[in-house]
Amino acid sequence: MDERKRQVLNAIIKDYIATAEPVGSRAVAKKYALGVSPATIRNEMSDLEELGYLEQPHTSAGRIPSDRGYRYFVDHLMEREVLTDEEINLIHLNLSRRLNEVDTFMRQCCQFISQLTNYTVMMIMPQVGKGKLEKITFIPLNDNQVLLTILTTSGLVSSRLLQLPVSVDAKSLKILEDLLQQKLGGKEMKELNVTLLREVSNLMSRQKQLVEQVLELMDQALSPQEDERVFTGGALNMLSQPEFRDIDKLKNIFGLLEEDDKIKQLLMQKTRQRGTSVAIGQELPGGKMKDCSIVVSSYQVLGGMTATIGVLGPTRMLYPKTIPLMEFITSELTDLFGRK
Amino acid sequence: MDERKRQVLNAIIKDYIATAEPVGSRAVAKKYALGVSPATIRNEMSDLEELGYLEQPHTSAGRIPSDRGYRYFVDHLMEREVLTDEEINLIHLNLSRRLNEVDTFMRQCCQFISQLTNYTVMMIMPQVGKGKLEKITFIPLNDNQVLLTILTTSGLVSSRLLQLPVSVDAKSLKILEDLLQQKLGGKEMKELNVTLLREVSNLMSRQKQLVEQVLELMDQALSPQEDERVFTGGALNMLSQPEFRDIDKLKNIFGLLEEDDKIKQLLMQKTRQRGTSVAIGQELPGGKMKDCSIVVSSYQVLGGMTATIGVLGPTRMLYPKTIPLMEFITSELTDLFGRK
DNA sequence: AATAGCACTCTCCTTCAGTGAGTGCTAAAA
């Protein structure tokens, strides 16, 4: 893999990313003045194909990058674009705006990033289940309804509405609250399973039935299923990509976007790596997304938890732009959620 | 418009709904034994076209229903399908399941209805802003964060996290809470604008600055924009409709689905009518959705508020199935939210 | 008033040749 091969590969990938059309030897020689003739380029292209970096849709067409080609491009060739001041300002403006409840914030964030990148965005929420419980509160709303709010060390608030089958007076509730606070405060959220809760319930022998019911509701409300919400935005952007003119491909992708579990799987797989990573084409699980890539980036929240953002686009993605963008955004988010 | 014309129109629309292909005179005569020859049918079809109920894609093709034709079908011709026991059970099962926080419930509801109908579903949440304020609570979480929860007469809870720029002690907060409760309790939510809040703030002269800030945050948090959340589900279903093989049409529709404001507009327009109503093709505003219809249905929530569900599909929609389905679902929801 | 017959229209499909972009190979030049 000598220097000229790299130049040729770089040129082809850049051109293909820009045009979505197979790139011919003549075009490379012309646009990216490498000082050699098309014939020479052809030889190099032939070599690159043999090495697995390029593909040919049919014998008399130009070349397109293979997944492996993109991988090499991302790892070794591309020159990262530097964010413009304008973009930086825009990001600051949009991310610093009133720190809402997590839910709203995530939704806005998705929309904003999808506008910025022109790709589809998927996010998973910082998992409440992973911090330590800091404060637990019951608010009696009326005889049957109680609002349960939980604050974790990560600074996240999660609130759930509990429908009680029997009425409870405020005093009993207060006692229960104090007890739970005392027993559960400082514990890891994920330890709050039925077993532990039941232990507590044994202590409250007086109103055993009530306690049991409250605890069961709590357990249910805090289940991971409820916990790890998935957000998406900018699915529309997929429709503008020429590679997804085909309805069947679109069906695959939109099908995935409506299944939260699949998205989680997709994002979690890459989350272990710190910072920003890329999965290209076949590197994605399932095989249904062979023409897609995702840029996955995590940000830290207080308490050592991570939240994850994924940008989904065609393999022919603007990596040199998208990757720095996501790195910057997640570092901003880490800042935002990292300081109290 | 004699009986036979109606039979012919009915037959054509039923056939077109089933096949999405222009319907010819021969096909009508064969499948829907009307006891007359294709030639006779042709004459009737020609008349129906003159009356505006049918259209012809080109001279030598069969006929397809016009928007007006569908309208006549929905209003006068169609035989409503009766829900099967299976469907009724399924609906019961899915709607009665644990009454979660509104948010989660709405999301699940959207998904469920889109699966049931095979169309795209849009919902707007019961508007918190339309009930009366019943109970207001501050929960101090730490020095800077306060959780504001509001219960309305409709039985809905809405909670918002407030970030205070200065720290507040619990006692002051309690005083403020009591005062707000006293002054604002029983007031219509939509009256809770800055003016009224400021009035309150004048009463709290001691800690004026703090109060101002809290109130401003409250006002912001309760703004209608935050209030009227829009949910969608089953956008994927659109991709299976043959009329939306065309990417540009899809873009229009998906574009709309990502704009909450447009959806609100769409649903609100029809909401005034009680019960279930249908908007067909050009009857929809904007002109971008000329091949779509929506079935809009509202359900009542305690306190006289209404929430709205819209089912979006092609004009060639299974009206006889979808309309009864939506009527049943909304009546179930009214039941569910109507009883305490 | 309903129907059979028939010419006519228009789309869709297939075929076919022409065009152009691009390759791969070979032989000559550097």
Place this chain on the structure above:
DNA sequence: TTTTAGCACTCACTGAAGGAGAGTGCTATT
């Protein structure tokens, strides 16, 4: 040995032409 020019070849794409098929509209007949 590497690079280049030349050239034949391949293959997708386009547009024209022709045939098939579905369906209509008109007219004459029942």
